[in-house]
Amino acid sequence: MFVRLVYESFRRQTRRKMLVAMAVTFGAAVSTTMIGIATGIGDKISHELRNYGANLIVTPDEDSLDVQIGSVNLRPASGGAYLDEAAVPQIKGIFWRNNIAAFAPALPVNVNAKGHQVTLVGTYFEKTIAFGKEQFTTGAPATFPWWKVEGNWPRDDSEDILIGEKLAAVLDSPPGSLLELGGSSYRVSGILSTGSDEDGQIVAPLKVAQSIAGRPGKLRTIYVSAVLKPEDTFARRNPDTLSPAERDRWYCTPYPQSIAFQLQQAIPRSRAEQIRRVAQNEGNILTRIEGLMLLITLAALITSGLAVAAAMATAMFERRTEVGLMKALGAGHFPLSMIFVTESVLIACIGGLIGFGLGALLATELGRAIFGSEITVQPVLFPVVLALAIAVTFGGSAVAIRRAVKYDPVLALRGEA
Amino acid sequence: MRPGSRTAMYFRMLYRAAMLRKGQAASALTAIIVATAASTAMLTLYVDVQAKLRKEFRNFGANIIVESNSPKGFTPDELLSIKTTVGDRGLVVPFSYAVARDQQEQAIVAVGTDFELARKLNPWWSVSNWPTLQGQALVGVRAARLLIADRGRFTISFEGRSIQLVPGGTLRTGAGEDSRVYLWLPEFEAWTGVGPTTVEIAASGTSEEVGGLLRRLQQSTSAAKVHAVRQVTEGEANVLGKTRSTLLASAAFIVFTAALCVLATLMGWVFDRRRDFAIMKALGASDRLIAMFVAGEAAALACAGAIAGFPAGMALAALIGRLNFHAPVSPQFNLFPRILAGALVVTLVAALLPLRLLRRIQPAMILRGE
Numbered sequence: 198m199f200v201r202l203v204y205e206s207f208r209r210q211t212r213r214k215m216l217v218a219m220a221v222t223f224g225a226a227v228s229t230t231m232i233g234i235a236t237g238i239g240d241k242i243s244h245e246l247r248n249y250g251a252n253l254i255v256t257p258d259e260d261s262l263d264v265q266i267g268s269v270n271l272r273p274a275s276g277g278a279y280l281d282e283a284a285v286p287q288i289k290g291i292f293w294r295n296n297i298a299a300f301a302p303a304l305p306v307n308v309n310a311k312g313h314q315v316t317l318v319g320t321y322f323e324k325t326i327a328f329g330k331e332q333f334t335t336g337a338p339a340t341f342p343w344w345k346v347e348g349n350w351p352r353d354d355s356e357d358i359l360i361g362e363k364l365a366a367v368l369d370s371p372p373g374s375l376l377e378l379g380g381s382s383y384r385v386s387g388i389l390s391t392g393s394d395e396d397g398q399i400v401a402p403l404k405v406a407q408s409i410a411g412r413p414g415k416l417r418t419i420y421v422s423a424v425l426k427p428e429d430t431f432a433r434r435n436p437d438t439l440s441p442a443e444r445d446r447w448y449c450t451p452y453p454q455s456i457a458f459q460l461q462q463a464i465p466r467s468r469a470e471q472i473r474r475v476a477q478n479e480g481n482i483l484t485r486i487e488g489l490m491l492l493i494t495l496a497a498l499i500t501s502g503l504a505v506a507a508a509m510a511t512a513m514f515e516r517r518t519e520v521g522l523m524k525a526l527g528a529g530h531f532p533l534s535m536i537f538v539t540e541s542v543l544i545a546c547i548g549g550l551i552g553f554g555l556g557a558l559l560a561t562e563l564g565r566a567i568f569g570s571e572i573t574v575q576p577v578l579f580p581v582v583l584a585l586a587i588a589v590t591f592g593g594s595a596v597a598i599r600r601a602v603k604y605d606p607v608l609a610l611r612g613e614a
Numbered sequence: 615m616r617p618g619s620r621t622a623m624y625f626r627m628l629y630r631a632a633m634l635r636k637g638q639a640a641s642a643l644t645a646i647i648v649a650t651a652a653s654t655a656m657l658t659l660y661v662d663v664q665a666k667l668r669k670e671f672r673n674f675g676a677n678i679i680v681e682s683n684s685p686k687g688f689t690p691d692e693l694l695s696i697k698t699t700v701g702d703r704g705l706v707v708p709f710s711y712a713v714a715r716d717q718q719e720q721a722i723v724a725v726g727t728d729f730e731l732a733r734k735l736n737p738w739w740s741v742s743n744w745p746t747l748q749g750q751a752l753v754g755v756r757a758a759r760l761l762i763a764d765r766g767r768f769t770i771s772f773e774g775r776s777i778q779l780v781p782g783g784t785l786r787t788g789a790g791e792d793s794r795v796y797l798w799l800p801e802f803e804a805w806t807g808v809g810p811t812t813v814e815i816a817a818s819g820t821s822e823e824v825g826g827l828l829r830r831l832q833q834s835t836s837a838a839k840v841h842a843v844r845q846v847t848e849g850e851a852n853v854l855g856k857t858r859s860t861l862l863a864s865a866a867f868i869v870f871t872a873a874l875c876v877l878a879t880l881m882g883w884v885f886d887r888r889r890d891f892a893i894m895k896a897l898g899a900s901d902r903l904i905a906m907f908v909a910g911e912a913a914a915l916a917c918a919g920a921i922a923g924f925p926a927g928m929a930l931a932a933l934i935g936r937l938n939f940h941a942p943v944s945p946q947f948n949l950f951p952r953i954l955a956g957a958l959v960v961t962l963v964a965a966l967l968p969l970r971l972l973r974r975i976q977p978a979m980i981l982r983g984e
Contacts, residue, residue, distance in 0.1 A: 213882060220878040227871040231864060238860060245856055249674070249849040254788055262756055262793040264721045266711045267681070267812075271721060343844040363839075392844030470788040477738040478674045485670055486857055488938040489663060490864075493656070496930060497868045500652040504875030507645035511638055511882040559867070567859045600637070 199532070203539050213512060217590075218548045220508040224501035225552025225586045226559060229574060232582075233560030235494040237572035239487045241564065243424045246483065247298045250341045251420035252475040253453065255280065255460050258468045268361065268397025270305045270316040279304075279415035280467055282403070287463040288421065289328040296451045299339035300421040302403055306410040308378045310399065311368050317358075317378065317399040319406020319416070324353045337400070340422050341391065348372035348387025353402050357386035361396040379409050421460065421469075426451045427480030453480075498585070505586075506593025509541060513597030517604055524606040533602050541594045542587055549586035553579050628911055631890075638883050639915075645879040646919025647926065649872030650957050654927025654949060656865035659934060662943045664858060666935070668818065671850045673737045676707070676814035678828055681839045687809030692837060696813055699834050703827060704817035707731040708810030710802055714770040714795070722757055723794045724770060726802025726810070735816055738787065745782030745798070752796040755786045761795070770795065777805045821851050873960045880915075880964035884908060888972050892980035901973055905966060912965035916957040923957075924950055 207214055257278035264271040280302075288300055304319040321336035336353070338344060349372075351357035358378075360370055365388045368376070375382045378399070389400055407413050426432075431443075432452035439447055448455055453471035460469035471477075516537075523533055557574040564572030632639045680696060682688045687710055688696075697706050710726040729744055729752065745752050753761060761768045762781050769778045777797075785791055803809060815831075817824045824847065831840045891904050899907075928945050935943030972980075 213885065216878045216881055220875045223871045223874050227867045230867055234860060234864060242853060242857070245853045246849070248852045250845055260756075262720070262722055262760060263790050264713060264723055264793070265790055266713065266723055271713055341845070343848045390844075392842055392847075396841075472788040473738040473740060474675060474736070474787065474789060476788070478670075481673060482667070482670050482853065485667065485938060486853075489659075489934070490860070492934045492938055493659070493861075493864055493868075496652065496655060496934070497864070497871075500648055500868060501871050501875070503648040504645050504872055504879075507641040507648070508875050508878040508882065510641040511879045511886075563860070563863050567856050567863070597637070 199536065199539075202536055203543070206536075206540060207543075214544065217508055217512045218544050220505050221544055221548025221586055221590055222552040222555065224505040224589065225549045225582050226556040227501050228498050228585060229553050229556025229578065229582050230559045230563065231490075231494040231497045232578060233557065233572050233574040234563065235487075235490045236575070237560070237564065238490045239483060240424075241568045241570070241572070242483055242486050243479070244298070244570075245568070246479040247422050247424065248342050249475045249479060250343070251300070251422045252425060252472050252479065253421040253423055253457055253460065253469060254472050255419040255421065255464055255467050255469045257417070258466045260468075265316075265394070268316060268363070268394040269314070270307060272305075277417070278466070279412060279417060280419065280464060282407075282414045282416050284464045284467075285416075285419065286326045286328040288419070288460065289326065289331060289333050291456070291459040291463050292448065293423070293451050293456050293459060294328075296424040296456065298422045298424055299335045300419055301335065301337040301340040302416040303418045303420065304403060304406040304410065304412070304416040306406050308399070308409060310364075310376060310378055313364075313367065315364060315397070315399060317401055317406055317409065318395070319401050319403040321403060322350050322353050340420055343391065344395070345390045346387040347390070348385075351386045351402055354404070355386075355402060356381075356383050356405060358383045358399055358401040358405065359387050359389040360385055361398050361400070362388050362390045363396040364398065419464070421456075423453075423456050424451065425453050425456065425476060425480065427484050428452055428454065428477070502585070502589045502592075505589050509590050509593030510597045513537065513594045513601060517601055518610060520601045520604060521606040521608075521610040524602075524604075525610060530602050534598055537594060537598045537601070538591065541590045545587040545590040546583065548590070549583040552586065553582045556582070624907070624910065627907060628914060631911060632914075638886070642876075642879050642883055643915055643919055643922075645872075645876045646915055646957060646961065647923040649869075649876050649960070650920045650923025650953050651927035651930060652872045653865075653869045653956065654924050654953055655930040655934070656861075656868050657949050657953075658928060658931035658943060658946045660858075660861050660865050661946050661949075662931070662935065663861060664854065666939045666941060666943075667854055667857060668820070668850075669941075670939075671846075671854070672816050672818060674846045674850070675736050675738070675843075676816050677824060677843050677846045677850075678704075678815040678817050678831065679841055679843060680813040680815065680831060680835060681841075682809075682811050683837050683839065685808070685811075687811040688813065688838070689809065692835065693810060693813070695834060696815075696831065699830055700815055700817065700827065703819060703823070704815050705731065705735055707735045707814045707816075708799060709812045709814060710799060710806075710808055710810045711812065712772050712802075712806045712808055714772045716761060716768070716770050720760065722761070722770060723790075724772065724802065724806075725794050725796045726799040726806075727796055728799055729796070732796070735814060736787075739791070740786040741783050742785075743783030747782070748798060748801060749778075749780055750782030750797075751779040752783050752785050753781045754792040754794045754796075755784050756792040757795055758784050772806050775805060777801070821847065869956075873956070876957075876960050877964040880912065880961060881968050884965055884968040885972075888980050891969075891972060892977035895977040896981065905969055908965045908969055909962055912961040913958060916961040917954070919961075920950070920954040920957045924953055927953075 257280055259278045261277040301320050306317050308317045323336045325334045370376050370385050372385055372387050374385050376385055432454050453476045457469040461467055560572045560574050700706050712724050713721050714724040767778055767780055769776050817827050828842055931943045
């Protein structure tokens with residue numbers, strides 16, 4: 198009888214049930230999407246923030262001072278220490294290797310070009326590096342995404358060079374022309390524009406810079422672009438003072454400090470540090486955006502909860518007559534409440550199920566449309582959304598059910614309640 | 615019947631309808647208040663958050679750099695002209711560079727600047743202690759290892775003229791600044807005879823506004839090279855654009871769901887009262903009159919909901935702004951007409967749609983409970 202009552206209620210009042218179920222469905226969908234966005238946005242924005250370029254720098258431990266003003270490097274050629282190029286693949290061997298988005302080595306040398314003293318920087322362009330079985334392709338264009346080239350990027354095994362746009366205006370070397378540097382001539386494959394010091398420099402494959410400097414297999418700095426977690430007070434603690442458990446937690450969190458620490462371990466005789474301009478600010482921005490989306494998600498959850506509860510309450514109010522009739526026929530308070538509770542839970546389950554699917558789809562599509570990569574909604578979220586939907590529908594109808602059950606059947610049937 | 619009493623009757627019916635079914639009227643009103651509050655909060659945030667985030671992005675430091683063509687640097691007049699062109703649309707910080715030598719003849723870059731401005735321009739600089747007095751220098755951590763043996767005074771020289779400095783604090787940035795020595799600009803000028811060679815500008819505003827300032831600077835200063843720091847401008851445009859799209863999509867979802875719930879609530883309510891409408895019709899009311907009655911009711915609900923929901927939404931936006939950005943969110947009063955219009959449209963649709971369905975039915979059928 199109980200099952201039949203519930204079944205008939207759904208069969209005969211399809212339109213009304215649809216209306217309420219629709220509210221629940223959309224409430225659940227928006228909640229799912231918003232929770233998906235709130236949990237996924239940090240990851241997406243940190244990848245976007247990689248547009249700011251390298252946030253970590255590896256330099257030789259015993260290095261002399263940088264003497265550079267603008268694009269001109271004035272450090273004496275003999276000065277300073279070097280890193281081994283052979284150690285570079287180790288970067289992809291550290292614990293947080295998957296967080297290393299890109300890296301590029303740099304070896305500056307001073308050369309004489311058409312009578313001008315200029316700085317040539319050797320780096321990778323599209324170098325494939327193998328560590329173990331994994332292969333990784335990286336270089337300056339990936340590490341510094343704002344670099345633009347008019348012409349072609351040089352190949353890493355070629356003797357082609359790029360000339361900064363300011364320097365190109367001085368030297369009058371269009372793409373395709375030859376430029377003589379230190380006794381041999383190199384083909385200019387493109388004009389580089391960066392809006393920074395490189396505009397007044399020559400950028401060449403690392404091999405070229407090494408042969409001009411007479412330092413085969415050596416480089417000066419490595420710029421690393423990593424996906425980081427914003428630094429907090431725990432991150433700033435000295436790893437040597439931490440307890441083993443804390444140290445593990447510190448080591449296994451992608452803080453700028455811990456990745457720098459791991460880079461330093463991976464590359465012999467090196468010192469790794471965060472580039473504060475990028476690392477600190479991206480941490481700030483990430484925290485702000487994540488916080489904003491979290492608060493908005495909370496507001497969205499409360500909003501859809503209240504709205505669904507209101508829709509549920511109205512739907513219950515209209516069933517006084519029904520309640521009156523059942524009471525007149527001798528139904529007790531408890532079985533009567535159970536009918537309505539079962540109905541709301543059923544609606545919540547249907548709405549929650551469809552809503553979750555819809556929300557997950559929306560989140561995925563949104564991620565693809567805005568960030569070009571999917572936002573995946575964790576399946577773990579499903580019970581949470583379902584529980585929320587049941588709680589909200591139940592809460593919304595509880596008051597109405599209580600009142601409906603308390604009606605005097607006579608008044609309810611006469612339509613005077 | 616006098617026209618006045620008809621109006622009175624109309625309002626009496628509206629009032630009694632709300633009073634007799636307090637519960638339902640209250641839940642319908644709640645739905646509308648919640649919907650308008652959520653819409654107001656989301657739209658306010660959408661407008662304001664971009665300005666808030668742009669402010670955060672200014673912490674990346676200069677987005678425009680002006681470099682003097684003359685080795686002697688900018689004259690005071692040129693500097694003033696740059697400052698007037700920028701006005702209050704950004705922070706202008708002069709820097710002057712020279713290669714000095716320490717007592718072991720090791721080359722070191724010395725920089726003259728205004729510490730107070732540099733501190734505002736580069737909040738990411740990690741400084742142990744900012745120099746406040748004349749003769750104090752801010753020493754990069756790598757330079758400090760070389761220069762400061764016993765935490766005391768040190769001497770550097772430029773073209774034979776030497777200057778004695780006291781380390782006021784150390785600076786760590788992870789970049790070129792770590793190898794430099796910073797001192798007060800007037801002292802630097804007196805020592806080297808070189809004026810500011812570079813001016814770094816943190817221009818505020820949208821990318822169009824920054825672009826406009828860049829062009830104006832290029833036109834007004836002929837003796838200098840002006841360029842945008844592409845690393846900063848492009849990164850900002852990218853992140854800001856994506857955040858804005860995410861916010862807009864979230865706002866759209868939330869507003870849509872809230873509107874849908876209002877629709878569900880109101881439609882249920884109107885359906886539920888079909889007996890009332892049947893009696894009205896049986897007493898001789900026209901379809902138009904009933905529609906007017908329902909529409910009036912819906913409009914009243916929408917207005918009440920918007921009036922109560924708008925401040926609630928602004929309060930919510932302000933709360934989010936305070937919690938997340940630690941800054942007040944400016945209220946967008948010009949949103950009110952739009953919120954009100956949106957509420958009216960949704961409630962009217964919600965009220966009149968079921969009425970159209972009911973119109974086909976004869977009053978007798980409804981009254982007989984069929």
